[in-house]
Amino acid sequence: MKGSEIVKQYEQLDKLMADHDGIVQTSQVVAKGISKPVFYDYIKEKKLERVAHGVYASADAWIDTLYLVHLRSKQAVFSHETALFLHDLTDREPAPYSITVKTGYNPNRLKADGVQVYTVKPELHVVGRTIAQTSFGHTVPVYDMERTICDLIRSRKGIEIQTFQDAIKQYVRRKDKNLRTLMQDASLFRVEKILRQYLEVLL
Template identity: 25%
Template sequence: MPIDLVIIMTETRRKKIKKIFDDNGPIVKASILRENKLCSRDITELIEAGFVKKHRTGFYSWASSDYNMSDIELASSLVPNGVICLYSAAVHHEFTTINPTIVSVAVPSSTVKPQLPEYPPIELYVFSKTFFSLGETSEQLSYTKIRIYDRERTVCDFFRLRYQLGEDVAFEVLKNYMARKNKNLQKLMEYAARLRIKTKIRPYLEAML
């Protein structure tokens, strides 16, 4: 077979593979690639050629099409069983002026901790399976949908872990939440009761009303 025909066939296959990434990306799991008849040798060849980027074992993106995803989007995609929480959720909800360099991700205590990528830096928080889904919501960002805790769960988590995270940060988060017109105090107290911090947070709420 002539060399130029081999090049044409290789380019044709590369375009088909890129379409798989376009249809399923930006981050694509190895299981999806296998379903589309791609073997590990194909992926290795594309990585070595600079067409595909490996984020962690089993998670890939087309190098020219990762769209400069935000760290939160990347973390959410690379830890699919996790939920964006604490500092990262507080920044997303505009409850704090802190600009963390690490993405905070909660994982359920019932699962094995996932392998983390070199980038972005991720800090895992293991939450009880009983309360893991409380306040979980999803939001569509620029390039992907993320799992994240809502405003009320974020406030409660800071109070629940205030000695570990810092009382000053917990008070800042609560103060900024209370300044919102769309706050839901009934939901906040329901969450606080389930997380067993109702008596801890109530005095501060009453002082801010």
């Protein structure tokens, strides 16, 4: 490859890094027609850090860990306590992050990195899926408030009761709540009876 071509590809890489807040994916690089050997030279020269499989960041980049989890698994939807956090239904920063994937997806790599992984049938995976912004301004997939309340009831044995009760209290106060959708979801996920018990106390 000629020197001028390498310089041009380096300039493209500089622009990619600038456009994506110092984080770049191998797939983005390949999509731009930049060769992998040139990219790997660029990684060495710029001392980029491998922050996830196929994801590299400059040393001074602010790492949005929620966005990184999304980049690593495009089908993962943020759920449970992480969804509460993204919807401002809890003040507690989630640790670990919780995601939901379709049954059959291999979550071992994410689990090894400490992510809490829930699985559901493919037809339930899309129910209540929406988007939210991380504190860094990135858009990520998340379940809506109604689906999240139902998920928490389904997984209540593994959730702190205080977190769950506070979330329902906050939800009831919200102007953008949708009780009809909540009851439809509760019926779909077979938690209607328990949900009604909670709501009778709060509404």
